[in-house]
Amino acid sequence: MARTAIIGSGFIGRAWAISFARAGHDVALWDREPEAAPAARGYIAGVLGDLAGNDLLNGADPATVLARITPVADLGDALAGVAHVQENTPENLDIKRAVFAELDALAPPEAVLASSTSAILPSAFTEALPGRARCLVVHPINPPYLIPAAEVVPAPWTDPAVVERTRAFLVAAGHAPLVMQRELDGFIMNRMQGALLEEAFRLVDEGYATAEDVDIGIREGLALRWSFMGPFETIDLNAPGGVRDYVIRYQSIYSNLFPQMQHRADWAGPVLDRVEADRRARLPEADLGGRQVWRDRRLMALAAHKRRTDKEFGK
Amino acid sequence: MARTAIIGSGFIGRAWAISFARAGHDVALWDREPEAAPAARGYIAGVLGDLAGNDLLNGADPATVLARITPVADLGDALAGVAHVQENTPENLDIKRAVFAELDALAPPEAVLASSTSAILPSAFTEALPGRARCLVVHPINPPYLIPAAEVVPAPWTDPAVVERTRAFLVAAGHAPLVMQRELDGFIMNRMQGALLEEAFRLVDEGYATAEDVDIGIREGLALRWSFMGPFETIDLNAPGGVRDYVIRYQSIYSNLFPQMQHRADWAGPVLDRVEADRRARLPEADLGGRQVWRDRRLMALAAHKRRTDKEFGK
Numbered sequence: 191m192a193r194t195a196i197i198g199s200g201f202i203g204r205a206w207a208i209s210f211a212r213a214g215h216d217v218a219l220w221d222r223e224p225e226a227a228p229a230a231r232g233y234i235a236g237v238l239g240d241l242a243g244n245d246l247l248n249g250a251d252p253a254t255v256l257a258r259i260t261p262v263a264d265l266g267d268a269l270a271g272v273a274h275v276q277e278n279t280p281e282n283l284d285i286k287r288a289v290f291a292e293l294d295a296l297a298p299p300e301a302v303l304a305s306s307t308s309a310i311l312p313s314a315f316t317e318a319l320p321g322r323a324r325c326l327v328v329h330p331i332n333p334p335y336l337i338p339a340a341e342v343v344p345a346p347w348t349d350p351a352v353v354e355r356t357r358a359f360l361v362a363a364g365h366a367p368l369v370m371q372r373e374l375d376g377f378i379m380n381r382m383q384g385a386l387l388e389e390a391f392r393l394v395d396e397g398y399a400t401a402e403d404v405d406i407g408i409r410e411g412l413a414l415r416w417s418f419m420g421p422f423e424t425i426d427l428n429a430p431g432g433v434r435d436y437v438i439r440y441q442s443i444y445s446n447l448f449p450q451m452q453h454r455a456d457w458a459g460p461v462l463d464r465v466e467a468d469r470r471a472r473l474p475e476a477d478l479g480g481r482q483v484w485r486d487r488r489l490m491a492l493a494a495h496k497r498r499t500d501k502e503f504g505k
Numbered sequence: 506m507a508r509t510a511i512i513g514s515g516f517i518g519r520a521w522a523i524s525f526a527r528a529g530h531d532v533a534l535w536d537r538e539p540e541a542a543p544a545a546r547g548y549i550a551g552v553l554g555d556l557a558g559n560d561l562l563n564g565a566d567p568a569t570v571l572a573r574i575t576p577v578a579d580l581g582d583a584l585a586g587v588a589h590v591q592e593n594t595p596e597n598l599d600i601k602r603a604v605f606a607e608l609d610a611l612a613p614p615e616a617v618l619a620s621s622t623s624a625i626l627p628s629a630f631t632e633a634l635p636g637r638a639r640c641l642v643v644h645p646i647n648p649p650y651l652i653p654a655a656e657v658v659p660a661p662w663t664d665p666a667v668v669e670r671t672r673a674f675l676v677a678a679g680h681a682p683l684v685m686q687r688e689l690d691g692f693i694m695n696r697m698q699g700a701l702l703e704e705a706f707r708l709v710d711e712g713y714a715t716a717e718d719v720d721i722g723i724r725e726g727l728a729l730r731w732s733f734m735g736p737f738e739t740i741d742l743n744a745p746g747g748v749r750d751y752v753i754r755y756q757s758i759y760s761n762l763f764p765q766m767q768h769r770a771d772w773a774g775p776v777l778d779r780v781e782a783d784r785r786a787r788l789p790e791a792d793l794g795g796r797q798v799w800r801d802r803r804l805m806a807l808a809a810h811k812r813r814t815d816k817e818f819g820k
Contacts (some may be wrong), residue, residue: 192648206590208648218805225548282616298652298761309758331726331727331793332743333732336724337725337726337728337729338726339722339726339727341722357733364715365723366721366726367721368714368718368721368722369718370713370714370718371712372713373715375761375762375765376758376759376762378708378713378714378719378722379722379726379727380717380758380759380762381704381708381762381766382701382704382708382719382722382723382727383702383727383736384567384704384758384759384762384763384766385700385703385704385766386697386700386701386736387736387740387759388694388700388759388763388766389697389700390697390736390737393696393697395534396684397687398685398686398687398689398693399683399685399686399693401737402737403683403684403693404693404735404736404737405734405735405736405737405738406654406681406682406683406735407654407693407694407697407735408697408731408735408736409653409658409731409732409733409734409735409738410652410653410681411646411652411653411681411694412646412654412694412697412698412731413728413731413732413735414652414732414808415646415652415800415804416723416724416727416728416731416732417724417726417728417729417731417732417807418803418807419720419724419800420719420720420721420722420723420724420728421698421701421702421705421719421720421723422705422716422717422719422720422780422783422784423720423724423784423788424582425702425787426784426793427793427796427797427800428647430793431790431793432781432785432790432793433781433784434777434778434781437772437773437777438773441772441773443624443691443695443699443702444691444695444699444702444772445769446690447690447691447695447696447699448699448703448713448769450690451696451699451700451703452767454760454763456549457752457756457759458752458753458756462748462749462752465737465748466747466748466749468737469737469738469741469747469748470747473738473741474745475747478741478742478745478746480749481742482742483711484818484819485730485734486740487818488733488814489620489729489730489819490681491810491814491818492729492732492733492810492814493729495806495807495810499803499806499807502806503799503802503803503806505800
């Protein structure tokens with residue numbers, strides 16, 4: 191097992207720490223705020239108990255996993271001997287540039303330097319670094335200890351061996367990496383989420399559906415198949431001759447819809463009042479925090495279900 | 506419980522028959538081909554056993570549910586005394602017009618006449634009918650006995666009381682209806698699926714991702730939360746202050762992506778060769794049928810999981 195460092199111990203950093211420690215790695219947890227990393231470790235202890243209760247710790251004891259995570263006050267100490275560094279500082283280009291310059295100066299030359307950024311291309315903050323060939327983005331969906339997908343995004347100068355090492359590191363930790371050939375705004379997942387949300391906001395804006403109708407159509411409809419197959423396997427199984435047969439039969443329906451999707455609804459315009467009114471009628475603002483706990487419990491139960499059915503029926 | 510009729514006993518018709526009979530209704534199963542309805546009943550018997558094994562028959566005995574389904578050779582006999590008619594003939598406007606004229610002439614005047622069409626607006630085949638006020642679309646996702654969502658789409662002349670009666674009928678049968686205020690090409694679900702697929706095909710066409718990368722990003726990523734929350738609740742919980750806070754923080758990311766989504770990849774063009782090659786490498790054409798059986802078993806297990814977790818954690 192390797193030594194790893196988590197840089198920035200907020201919500202994303204602490205979630206990565208759980209994933210790495212569960213995989214057997216030692217994790218140095220560093221944060222610019224001296225109290226933040228020890229506080230994060232307390233939060234992590236609670237999550238590990240929940241994970242053990244859902245059989246999501248690979249049979250390990252929560253205390254054993256927790257013991258692999260060590261808050262470290264000095265950045266140089268945190269980076270000593272590491273093979274993988276996962277950076278989780280604020281989504282600000284100047285901060286990313288400054289942090290990566292520090293990481294590149296202090297980490298062992300063979301360590302991979304990965305950023306969790308969702309919105310900044312890796313080329314934007316690694317170009318000037320002597321060690322830019324070992325830098326890339328590894329973008330999770332939160333929380334990564336429950337959601338396997340993670341996007342691996344190289345800059346034009348990232349060494350392909352670094353991409354491969356990162357892919358293997360993620361797979362060994364139970365992740366499902368999407369390895370991009372080259373960087374692109376929004377990567378893959380936020381582009382797909384954005385495309386779906388654009389149509390969802392348009393439908394509500396134009397009065398065809400409520401926000402709840404959209405959520406029903408996904409959570410009681412489309413996402414059931416998507417949650418174990420994805421959209422391409424779904425259509426591959428939705429025509430007798432597979433995906434080619436599906437495209438021949440149905441593309442004209444979709445190409446007729448496309449011209450109707452060429453305008454944006456301003457998400458912050460009048461549609462937002464309607465979406466927010468619908469959401470707040472179902473979930474008052476004071477209950478948002480409690481509902482996030484509910485979401486994570488349901489995600490845990492779903493992750494455990496997927497593991498069981500993967501074993502029983504195949505993936 | 507009501508008397509219902511299924512018109513057209515192919516894959517969609519037989520699936521509705523299961524859903525209606527499970528809800529306690531008597532189902533007359535009619536098909537223009539004399540052998541089709543009796544054959545469908547044999548298929549249904551097998552599915553009912555699987556559903557019982559997954560505790561998805563509301564505690565009923567499969568034989569009791571099967572006994573509610575009767576193949577009927579004569580259309581007039583099939584429609585005698587029915588409260589709800591569900592039409593499932595081929596997706597062809599001339600056929601829909603002819604069938605609805607027959608149904609309107611033969612069904613009791615108070616019966617609701619619903620079409621399962623996914624691609625034809627209800628106004629296109631009901632305008633000339635004396636009973637057009639009782640006609641509408643009820644569009645399922647297959648198979649409706651496992652996927653609760655169903656779209657209720659009125660024509661401009663559909664009586665609101667008919668829409669409400671249909672909504673209540675579906676809810677009582679365990680469905681989650683999306684009631685549209687007015688008709689629109691693609692309804693709600695196929696528009697959202699289409700928007701997502703457009704971006705998926707673009708990403709593969711332009712070499713940023715493989716079909717498998719897209720499927721991983723959805724099935725191991727985005728669709729996990731969507732499968733119990735939908736996209737609006739997902740973003741509502743993804744910013745401390747709820748959906749308004751999310752839009753204020755992140756809309757600029759999505760509005761920057763939007764101009765990059767204004768061109769279509771021709772799904773049947775070179776991208777289809779790549780998507781098909783990826784799919785066939787993972788699933789040979791000869792295994793498509795077996796994989797459809799796998800899909801339905803996983804859907805059953807997921808439906809059972811969702812019922813359990815809805816009870817344990819709330820919906």
